[in-house]
Amino acid sequence: MNTLRQAYFCVLDNYYSGPVMDPKELLQSAFAAYTQNLMRRGADRRHLQLPALSGNRDTDWAAVAKVLGDGDPAALRAAITGMVAGLHDDHARWVRPDPSQGEPIGTGITGVSAEYGPQLDPAARPPLFITRVLPGSPAAKAGIRPGDIVVKANGVPAFIGDAVNQSLVQAITAPGTVRLTLKRPATGRTRTVELKEGPITRQPPAVTSKKLADGAIYVQLPGFYEGAADQVIAKLRDKPKVVVLDLRGNGGGSPREVTRLLGAFAHGKVTSYFCPLKGECVPNRTDDSVPLLGARLIVLTDRGCASACEDFSAAVKDNGLGTLIGTRTAGAVSGPSQAYLLDDGSAVLLPKVRHLGPAREIIDTIGVPVDHYAPMTALDLATGRDPGVVKALALL
Template structure:
């Protein structure tokens, strides 16, 4: 119970709108998740009702805790998750440390799909749903599953209900065994594959590059992790005439890496704003200690480009630093999170500020639109074509 109390007061003290938050809504989300957990386990209590709440943070907690008593441990953990989920903030979450795994990590090896929007499934995704990345040597790779394979059904359930993606797919892939009906786009043939979790090997994120044409260098940046900006600059090997920077599937990372990499393409520019609940917004600016490359810039984005990736993309678009090709970004950039350790070893991640683009526009839940629409298709992946790169070369 003390951990739930910690989480409740932590949100009120540290979340962006916590100081003015209605404690009734916060505790309602926690209580709903608590009772739902009990019901799923057949352990509901006849006397369990949400008490009358007043909006006073302290008295509401006292009434809430009195009803729960000692509390059910599993349901209390669910209450913390539900309370944070009730904030409806894509950068707020409760994280529990993963138990150590004997023999290393396990999974199916399918680590990318076309309907992804950041870490979730995109409600605006259109059929078909296809696999975008398979880890080498994984159970999926050994079963002959390839990027571009279309997922027709998961455990016998269609991937799309009409034109709406089935959000239950995430739970299916999280289970130990999953049965997939797949269609190979190059042949049109269907087959059923039953995948069981097995050992997987995840390589550390790394910047890769290649020469596309005379004076044009392609660089793929999988995340804005520590040191990523300098790795990109090193891969460019001097001052190329043009850079195609591939941010598709880039889930974000450090805002500092964003401003540092932008500093290679412009100086003296505002890249975004971080806004507290009260007071003035703080501008973020290009890192002008980075030498300018003087290169033309094309950025490839998709719905997997989230958080810091959207911060970078919006700065490029709003400041006229380059051209965006692909599809609109994820719209998952509420604000950078800070971690708060609870007494059970779990961590609350909560944004203290809100993110705005360089023009003070809201990007969260909306995303950054591209200048040229060039989505990747299943057949493109299966045959090695890249419409984003092809479009970039026509522009450069």
Template sequence: MIRTFCAAVLVTACAMSASAPTSQPVSTPGGAGCAPATAPPPQSPPPTSVNTLRQAYFCVLDNYYSGPAMDSRALLKSAMAAYTQDLIRRGADRPGLRMPALTGNRDTDWAAFAEALGDGDPAALRAAITGMVAGLQDNHARSIRPTPPPEGGPVGIGIVGVSAEQGPRFDPAARPPLFITRVLPGSPAAKADVRPGDIMVKVNGVPTVIGDTVNQGIVDLFASDDPVRLTLKRPTTGRTRTVEIKQGPITRQPPAVTSKTLPGGALYVRLPGFYEGAADQVIAKLQGKPEAVVLDLRGNGGGSPREVTRLLGAFAHGKVTSYFCPLKGDCVPNRTDDSVPLLGSRLIVLTDRACASACDDFSAAVKGNGLGTLVGTRTAGAVSGPGKGYLLDDGSVLILPGVRHLGPSREIIDTIGVPVDHYAPMTALDLATGRDPGVAKALTLL
């Protein structure tokens, strides 16, 4: 995935946290545990240490959804695997470094693990924290190390959308070809005449498709600051060319709701994310109470569950939209915001595999409550549960879900997604020629 795109998705997909009930962190042996991240991290935090890893370990056990019931040995195994792999990659493997015998007691196992690490290698310890959280296999669990914005503003190549998106990662079921869906105006990619719809044949000489499967390995090819060499095929002409794109200044506009009137009088509204205030922006566009609304959520990476329930309140009252479920105890229902006046408009929602997190949530509520028709492709299914941030002593932040998300009928949406009522995928040729099969299908339904 293109790095500028991944960064944007990471922010939105992990932001579904506003109204989630979460457990309070508890103190851990050997000092204070992690603390809720209520303020920016310190400007000059100390390097990652064994104590940082200890904080992360107990933070997961105390605050993650299934942490209290987890086998702590699994966490330490993931941490040691990532730690040693980082050492090996840098040619710094240590003779005698091995996993100690573990018993399943989280305190004594940590003591044995810390003794095996000794002073620890800061870079490998950072990798261990990342690997430990990745071992949870949870699409809303993250280890983030905030970095200050570069002087002079953000830089990148400017490709911020590709067809294989599934929330914050590549879709393992994505069908080739792999093509570009969005390019920032004025970016290095735009100046190189890279356009939406261009098919990515190779990245740095590596094929983007192996057989009939998108090559997951190309993600790593965008991880450095080096120029990226793309072999592109333009679907309108069949022409193939290779361009080398260097990073340069890019300009990201704040997300905004846009709208237009479609033939027949329906109102088309595009909502790029469920960011703070997004629901009211959409509702403002609908003040004329149009007979039909085509709400475009394609590429919507998620956001706040409060925005979801507020926007749903414009289309229905008294409905359960989803449930947040703790490991033990009763699930908490989320409901439509009935303070929002009902519009009485017919609703068609456009979705795709990049519709993730709060977007999954909204789509499931629409389908489960019969509030409208879904057109496009199945949503991402990246909605494990809303996450909360916890600050570690090196300035990094763990995002950990404390509850699990279920749909309005208590069905699991995570990893599965919400199926559409009418299949209308976007193709490379559609993008290149300005056609929109989702909107076209919506017009036939209206």
């Protein structure tokens, strides 16, 4: 119970809009998740009702705590998850220590076409296809490749009309056993695979590059992790005329890496703003200690480009630093999170400021639009064709 109490007051004290939040709404989200967990387990209590709340954070907590008593442990965990989820903030979440030991297990399917950022893509359309498979994983050993179309999972169709089946997507990427009916787009061959979880190896993120035509270089950056900007800059030491920077599937990372990498393409530019609840927004600026490359910049984005990746993409677009190709980004960039440790070793991650683009526009929930639409299809993945790179070369 004390962990739920800590999480409740932590949100009110530290979340971006916590000081002006209505504590009644926060407790309602927690209480609803608590009772729903009990109902799913057949453990509902007939006298369990949300008490009358006044809007005073202290007396309202005392009233709810009195009703819950010692609390059901599983339902209390659900209450914290539900309370944080009730903020409807893509950078707010509750994380718990992973008690598992040893090497990770899974099927090795780490991406499907209906995903964007940390959620399902509302713009997803049939077919559903696999986008990423870990080398050496059970999926790779079963001959499953990027581009394979998922016709069914456990006998359930991937789409109902034009709506993707969310539980099916979770069944494909989660640990466990799943029966997949797959279609190879290049040949039309259909087969059924019984895929079981097994050991998987996740390689640390790394920057890769290759030369393209007309003095261009292609660089793929999987995330804005510590040192990522310098790794990209090292790939560009020969001063290419054009840089095709692939940020597709880049889930974000450090804002500092964003401003440092942008400093290789422009100086003296505002890249974004961090805005407190009250007071002036603080501008973030290019790192002008980085030498300018003098190269033309083309950025490839998709619905998997989230958080710091969108920060970078918006800075490129708004400041006229380059061209964006692919699809609109995820729209998951509410603000950078800070971790607050709770008494059970878990932590609440909460944004203390709000992110705005260089033109002070809201990008969160909306995303950054591209200049040239070039989505990746199942056939493209299956045959090795990259429509983003093709479009980039056509623009040279």
